[in-house]
Amino acid sequence: MTTSLEELLPGTRRALLHRIAVAQAEGRAPSLVAAVVRGGRTVWHGARTSVDGHAPDDHVQYRIGSITKTFTAVLVLRLRDEGLLDLGDPLEKHLPGTGAGEASIADLLAHTAGLAAESPGPWWERTPGSLRPELSDVLGEQPQLHPVGRCHHYSNPGYTLLGALVEELRGAPWEEVLRREVLEPLGLHRTSPQPQAPHAGGWAVHPWADALLPEPLEDLGRMAPAGQLWSTTGDLARFAAFLAGGDDRVLSAESVREMRTPAAPAESADVADGATYGLGMQIQHRGGRLLVGHSGSLPGFLANLTISVEDDVAAVVLANCTSGPLLGAVGADLVRIVAEAEPRIPEPWRPLREVDPAVLELAGQWYWGTHAFALRVRADGLLALGPLTGGGRRARFRSNGDGTWTGLEGYYAGELLRPVRRPNGCVSHLDLGSFVFTRQPYEEGAGVPGGVDPEGWRGIAD
Known part of the structure; x- marks a missing residue:
């Protein structure tokens, strides 16, 4: 994707740069990179500090954590659109013996399957995936914490099950299916399960000192469909355009709209923010604006993808630190800055081609x-x-x-x-x-249930 820095006004570009500069400095991120998308392409790119001695451009990979879940959800929706499954199907119908088979595929996509948030055993994000070779190792002996379908409880193991479902119905590894059905058609050539140079290293920043500690870069194994991917601002900009408008080579506009539609209630802590969840996408009302997308984190990395479909603006923000800058707030602010400074120009009105x-x-x-x-x-x-x-x-x-x-x-x-x-x-x-x-309020003779008083409308005498 060609990045044009001339498509936004100078004042808008400076406001965007100022926002990410504040986020990087106050959040103490070793590096922070961002992009803004409008009209289906990147219209601004910004970066602070360096990776390997250079300011990171839109080709430098960062780990994107749970944004991976949105990619996995796209694969599942493709299976549905091909008629290979129904979202209401219990998982057991297609992937028997998991111990979570009563949950429907839609429950897993929306995190309403009642599964635990994390895998049992040692911290799965900082230990080799070889410690969890089987689904039973990911789920543990008691995978259910809540009744199926009763509440929204974010679950990483749930998306591991969805990845296994894709493998079962496609007869190929999740990574191979993803590359063939999503990455290649959308031109996401810098998105991959393993890091490819140039890529950022992951760091932990000491909470009380300006010191760094390298984080291990683990292969998540079975947990890959929940958080394995590496990507760039360039690729995620393309992915954001796809999530806003669809692409018939991958998913129709109607199906991606379904992904962006609330499918689960907010968790109690999120109610005040109006945060809900669709089918592989987070949904939030912020500052009067409907935002969709996904956040991501793994030790050493933070990521955020935020889209306002109505404003035709999306933002990608990536950083290589375990904690620090609040990228969800940064992404929302980048969208707001562009939407308010340079409101979307509406398409010209055109009449009907034919009148029925x-x-x-x-x-x-x-x-x-x-x-x-x-x-x-x-x-x-x-x-x-x-x-x-x-x-x-x-x-x-x-x-x-x-x-x-x-x-x-x-x-x-x-x-x-x-x-x-x-x-x-x-x-x-x-x-x-x-x-x-x-055509008229309670029009007589129009089949109004309960009928219309035969005396019609009247006043009340004093």
Whole structure:
């Protein structure tokens, strides 16, 4: 990917540099590198201090820890899209004998399988993967800490199981499947399970002295699908663009949108921040902005990928220290700086190519009871329903080709919108998941459940 430093205004570039400079200095990171993505490509890259005596560029690898989970989730969604599994399938159906087979594949993706957060035994991130050669070594004798599906509890072993599921259904190692099905199609040539020069070394920074201690770089073995990968800002910028818009060679836009949709409640400690989890992606409302992506850490490294789909801005931040800078906050700030300083220029409005009279008849004002809504026919072929004023339920609808429409998001996701016609063919009312929308509030003769008082609207005498 070609990095252009001229696409953002000088003031914006300086604000971005200032933010990562503060993060590196106050967080005491041996090095920190970042990139900003807009329009599907890198528009800014910045780095502080050095790796091997040089400022790290977008080709220098850092370990990305749990961002690996998002890659693993992509592989699982590909299996689903090919019809090889259903997300509601219990793991046992495809990978029997694990001891966690009651959990569904969706539970594992969303960390609602009730599994322990970590593997039993010695600290798995700082010990060789050869200590855990089998799934039973990863899960231990009692892998379940919570009832399946009852709560969100982040689990590294859960993603080990998903990696094993990929291997079982593909008949090949996780690393090989990942390279063939995701890395190569997306052009992520600097993302790999093992470090490839040039790469940063991992360091621990003494909490009370400006001194460093090298961290061991372990191969995680069976735990690889939960946190093994190394990558660069350049590759993660490409991956961010994919997660925002999809790529039919890997996953459709609809499937990556599903990954970005909340699938699990927030853990109690995260409720105040509005943090939830989708299918392999973290979701957070921050400063009025919806952010998706994933964080990552392993001894010696921190990583963060943050995306605002609405703003068409993403940020990648990598550092080679065990703890220090809060990269989630840095990533969110980089997105905010660009989104606020240089707001997204909307696509030009264009009219419909063709106008279907039967669809055009649906456009205009409708009432759900006494609540006024507007239904608009969009140039992309979708219908958009939303309240005329104030807050309320909004959704877009996709045509089913038979005169009905299916909701794409929010409260009405998956719900059927059905225009009900009179004997003469004109529309009487809309039926949306049993809710009746009429042209007038409680329109008489429009099939309003419970009926309409025959005396109609009235005042109250003094």
